[in-house]
Amino acid sequence: MIELRGVHKAFGANRVLCGVDLVVPKGKSMVIIGGSGTGKSVALKCILGLVRPDAGAILVDGQDVTGTDRESFLGRFGMLFQGGALFDSLSVWQNVAFRLLRGAQKSSPDRAREIALEKLRRVGLKPEVADLFPAELSGGMQKRVGLARAIADDPEIIFFDEPTTGLDPIMAGVINELIREIVVEMGATAMTITHDMTSVRAIADDVAMLHDGVIKWTGPVGEMDASGNPYLDQFIHGRATGPIEAVR
Amino acid sequence: MGLLRDLIGGVGRSALALLGGLGRGVLFLFRTVAAIFSLPFYIREFWHAVLTIGYFSLPVVGLTALFTGAALALQIYAGGSRFQAEAVVPSIVAIGMTRELGPVLGGLMVAARVASSIAAEIGTMKVTEQIDALVTLSTDPMRYLAAPRVLAATLTVPVLVAVGDSIGIFGGYLVGTGRLGFNTGAYLQNTVDFLETWDVLSGLVKGAVFGFLVALVGCFFGMNSGRGAQGVGRATKSAVVSASVLILASNYMLTELFFTG
Numbered sequence: 453m454i455e456l457r458g459v460h461k462a463f464g465a466n467r468v469l470c471g472v473d474l475v476v477p478k479g480k481s482m483v484i485i486g487g488s489g490t491g492k493s494v495a496l497k498c499i500l501g502l503v504r505p506d507a508g509a510i511l512v513d514g515q516d517v518t519g520t521d522r523e524s525f526l527g528r529f530g531m532l533f534q535g536g537a538l539f540d541s542l543s544v545w546q547n548v549a550f551r552l553l554r555g556a557q558k559s560s561p562d563r564a565r566e567i568a569l570e571k572l573r574r575v576g577l578k579p580e581v582a583d584l585f586p587a588e589l590s591g592g593m594q595k596r597v598g599l600a601r602a603i604a605d606d607p608e609i610i611f612f613d614e615p616t617t618g619l620d621p622i623m624a625g626v627i628n629e630l631i632r633e634i635v636v637e638m639g640a641t642a643m644t645i646t647h648d649m650t651s652v653r654a655i656a657d658d659v660a661m662l663h664d665g666v667i668k669w670t671g672p673v674g675e676m677d678a679s680g681n682p683y684l685d686q687f688i689h690g691r692a693t694g695p696i697e698a699v700r
Numbered sequence: 701m702g703l704l705r706d707l708i709g710g711v712g713r714s715a716l717a718l719l720g721g722l723g724r725g726v727l728f729l730f731r732t733v734a735a736i737f738s739l740p741f742y743i744r745e746f747w748h749a750v751l752t753i754g755y756f757s758l759p760v761v762g763l764t765a766l767f768t769g770a771a772l773a774l775q776i777y778a779g780g781s782r783f784q785a786e787a788v789v790p791s792i793v794a795i796g797m798t799r800e801l802g803p804v805l806g807g808l809m810v811a812a813r814v815a816s817s818i819a820a821e822i823g824t825m826k827v828t829e830q831i832d833a834l835v836t837l838s839t840d841p842m843r844y845l846a847a848p849r850v851l852a853a854t855l856t857v858p859v860l861v862a863v864g865d866s867i868g869i870f871g872g873y874l875v876g877t878g879r880l881g882f883n884t885g886a887y888l889q890n891t892v893d894f895l896e897t898w899d900v901l902s903g904l905v906k907g908a909v910f911g912f913l914v915a916l917v918g919c920f921f922g923m924n925s926g927r928g929a930q931g932v933g934r935a936t937k938s939a940v941v942s943a944s945v946l947i948l949a950s951n952y953m954l955t956e957l958f959f960t961g
């Protein structure tokens with residue numbers, strides 16, 4: 453279980469998170485929605501320790517993330533980045549097997565390649581792709597490789613940062629399906645940030661709406677449409693008028 | 701009054717920014733040294749850095765040294781002829797190349813070539829979230845990116861300086877024997893007789909310091925790069941300018957340390 457208690461984060465005068473409280477139950481898929489620049493990515497990065505919160509606590513399975521051994525803590529996570537964040541200098545299979553080739557639990561290169569090929573197959577990529585470099589792949593293929601890397605060592609918790617941004621609707625649908633299948637199959641706890649409502653409906657068990665640095669609404673995806681929350685209603689229906697100020 | 705306040709405020713802000721940058725730079729230096737002496741050490745990245753920093757810099761360092769040695773021979777001959785001291789050309793070329801011009805020009809060439817490429821590469825990795833990805837994959841960016849590059853530059857730039865020294869002296873020899881009428885045997889004898897071990901060693905020590913600074917500065921500006929193409933461009937420019945200034949400043953301090961008092 454992931455728990456955020458009163459998390460605050462500011463960058464200079466810009467207060468991004470102003471007391472975020474959120475609980476993601478073990479094995480559930482939580483999707484955080486909200487407009488651009490509302491702090492969704494910052495919240496994710498706070499959990500991973502990439503950004504240090506100014507105040508508040510972040511607990512994973514009841515343990516404060518700041519008090520744990522970084523390597524073993526991060527070893528429980530997988531993350532799919534918005535732009536893929538694949539390493540340009542490494543081939544596709546080396547990207548996927550990056551963690552398997554390093555660290556305390558490292559596998560032999562042959563075994564790591566074998567696992568990488570299996571994970572690539574799981575995300576719908578053929579073995580021929582394994583020896584290409586990221587620059588030789590399309591956007592959709594890069595996302596798939598990023599997804600394969602995120603699940604390479606079967607993490608307990610997977611984060612997805614804007615998984616469908618920049619993809620055409622069909623490819624976005626494929627990625628959404630893959631994410632849902634993989635999360636269910638692995639029994640992992642998932643946390644996704646997106647503003648793509650199709651993704652929300654495809655991926656989420658629970659939804660949280662972040663706005664003005666706080667969670668405005670949270671609940672099961674099935675209750676989202678009848679929530680009666682004006683922020684959530686405006687966001688899911690894409691209205692220009694409402695409590696969320698739209699800059700024209 | 702308002703203008704004066706703005707002026708003083710501006711000076712104060714610049715001073716604070718400079719001190720802040722200096723503090724971050726010193727902390728980065730300590731973190732890099734700690735990363736070099738801690739495990740895991742990424743040997744594959746180290747050898748890759750040796751190749752890109754050392755081996756691929758050989759042509760530019762060699763050409764720079766060749767023309768510098770040749771021009772130095774002409775200048776010393778022209779200057780020495782004013783007081784009938786043309787015979788000092790071989791020894792002054794050798795001493796000038798090994799003590800000063802070899803390490804400084806080699807260092808500056810490496811700064812232009814390597815500090816810029818390190819800053820651009822790491823800066824691009826930062827803006828495309830590759831550095832964040834490294835962290836989430838339980839890999840310390842200081843150990844994976846900075847330590848191999850800084851160690852490789854510290855070890856390979858002295859080798860580049862040694863090669864540059866030899867080529868520079870050879871450039872002086874070519875001009876001395878081909879254009880200025882020196883006897884080939886006498887030129888070489890003069891070079892060897894006047895050159896001391898410390899002349900060469902001091903240049904190599906300077907090379908190691910310059911290599912360390914060049915890679916350190918490249919990594920520092922890359923990891924602190926701003927967003928987008930403009931941020932990476934600014935980081936690259938700052939890396940080259942800072943590395944060049946640091947080379948010249950540290951060269952003066954090392955020369956004071958080695959050759960005075």
